[in-house]
Amino acid sequence: MNFPLAGHVALVAGGTRGGGRGIAIELGAAGATVYVTGRSTRAVKSDLGRPETIEDTAEYVTAAGGAGIAVQCDHTDAHQVKNLINRITAEQDGRLDILVNDVWGGDALVHWAPLWQHPLEDGLTLLHRAVDTHLITSHFALPLLTAGRAGLVVEVTDGDEATNALFPDGYRGSPFFDLAKTSVIRLARIQAAELRRHDVAAVALTPGFLRSEAVLEHLGVTEETWRDGIGEDPHFAYSETPAFLGRAVVALATDPDVLSKTGQSLATWNLAEEYGFTDTDGSQPHWGRYFRHTLAPQLDTIVDELTQDPVR
Structure with missing residues (x-):
């Protein structure tokens, strides 16, 4: 088997489920040692109440061909993050090649309402979880990457600059x-x-419409039966698995010319065309094209409908 990332060390911050889990597993499939962090363990659940755990993800990483290491860490806590990086430093002789900042935890905190009507505590908590966590993690992890004189940082987001620009204003x-x-x-x-x-x-x-565990559960389907959800949500036909996002990260991490992309806002669909990787079913979902041609002309109406309920 081909393990292009054998000997490489990765940290996937927020690897419990969804895109983070997909990234961690695909890095493992490429041979990497992957530290999987998050708040949900088999012993203690986070406030999200989801069943997925960091131990599960780490085991999937190992089964895929890498070495998965689960470490409970709340990335809003600088002390915990510092201890995490100290552990990686000690266990991996100061080596860290790939940092993936994928911490989110904000689904229940998003309200489609004007700033003055948005619950302030929810909004500030969301920023603390979704932005401060990335800053804290990079603050402590980047010295390892700079010491190695090579490496990759991936900031996982939602929407690239091209698709975000299509929204009203x-x-x-x-x-x-x-x-x-x-x-x-x-x-x-x-x-x-x-x-x-x-x-x-x-x-x-950014991924496109991601078939995360929560999305599959919401539509009452599994990954094996996901197409049954298209009747309820026609946009779902253009969705992608977390593995597709993971394969995008692997493509970047194994590109000897990745520095030419530094600073850019990238999307899975464009990278799939460039590097030639596919989703698990052999397809190359292109959410950007669907978004641009089908959803963009409807965005004024969609946003208006969402914001009619000030505390949705």
Whole structure:
């Protein structure tokens, strides 16, 4: 088997489920040692109440061909993150090649309402979970990447700059959600500017309509029966698995010229065409094309409908 990332060390912050889990597993399939972090363990669940755990993800990583290491860590807590990086430093002789900032935890905190009607505590908590966590993690992890004079930082977001610009006034319809996702894109650019001299690349990366565990559950389907959900949500026909996002990260991490992409806002669908990888069923879902041609002309109406309920 081909393990292009054998000997490489990765940290997937927020790897419990969804896109983070998909990234961790695909990095493992490429041979990497992957530290999988999050708040949900088999012993203690996070406030999200989901059944997925970091131990499960780590075991999937190992089964795929890598080495999965689960470490419970609340990335809003600088002390816990510092201890995590100290552990990686000790166990991996100071080596860290790939940092994936995928912490989110904000689904229940998003409200489609104007800033003055948005519950302030929810909004500030969302930013703390979705932006501060990335800053804290990079603060402690980047010295390892710079010391290695090579590496990749991936800031996982929702929407690239091209699709976000299609929204009315370039605004996603929810103030704190918009700030969280666009801030992460900006954070990738900031890190790119600072890391270039160390030969470390930093990019923002978005999936399309992601078939996460929560989305599948919401539509009452499984990954095996996901097409049954198209009747309830026709957009679901253009969705992609978390593995597709993971394969995008692997493609970037194994590209010897990845530094040419540093600072960019990237999308799975474009990278699939460039690098030639596919989703698990052999397809190349292109959410960007569907979004541009089908959803963009309806965005005024969609955003208006969402914001009719001020505390949805």
